[in-house]
Amino acid sequence: MKRYADDYKIVVEVDKKGKERKKAVYNGNYFSVSLDEQGLKNLKRNSLILFALIVVLHVTAGFLSSQGMYQFYVAFPYVFAFLPFYFLITGILRLPSEKRPYRRDETGLSFKRIKKNSLALFILLAIAVLGEIVFLVFFYLLPNSQEYPFLFSEAVAGILAYFLVRLQLQVQISEIAEK
Numbered sequence: 001m002k003r004y005a006d007d008y009k010i011v012v013e014v015d016k017k018g019k020e021r022k023k024a025v026y027n028g029n030y031f032s033v034s035l036d037e038q039g040l041k042n043l044k045r046n047s048l049i050l051f052a053l054i055v056v057l058h059v060t061a062g063f064l065s066s067q068g069m070y071q072f073y074v075a076f077p078y079v080f081a082f083l084p085f086y087f088l089i090t091g092i093l094r095l096p097s098e099k100r101p102y103r104r105d106e107t108g109l110s111f112k113r114i115k116k117n118s119l120a121l122f123i124l125l126a127i128a129v130l131g132e133i134v135f136l137v138f139f140y141l142l143p144n145s146q147e148y149p150f151l152f153s154e155a156v157a158g159i160l161a162y163f164l165v166r167l168q169l170q171v172q173i174s175e176i177a178e179k
Helices: 002-007 037-063 072-080 083-093 104-138 147-168
Strands: 008-014 020-026 030-033 173-175
Touching: 002 008, 002 104, 030 104, 037 072, 037 083, 037 104, 037 147, 072 104, 083 104, 104 147, 104 173
Parallel strands: none
Antiparallel strands: 008 020, 030 173
């Protein structure tokens, strides 16, 4: 990514055949994470489990016949909640499993990406739940619809997203001082 380009320097090397090869060498700062190896593995496992449960609940809610989904204040947050899913899963899958000094791009594309997108997902799910509650309180007319299962599914997904946000709070990233 371009935002990490300043951390790399292009070095030209000559191989045995005399061909010049360009190689990117990292010359930026290194960072440490407050977790040990077991903590990193637990973070990755727990994040994956929470993510999978959130996706299942959110997709299941979309298949329910909810009249609230015809309202923009319920449908927009529901649909936009799918955007953080991609960035969350890429961040979770990039989480390292060994303890070592990390480059800036490694921390930015894993730990920081998960923090930002889990918070965005929580906010969008909370807005969808609040929109559904507004619909139920002011506009709900049909006694036999799927409003309550939809609300329950989205609320539980929102609670799990909150736990995903809380799980990321234990991760503290600090820059390693130059030697």
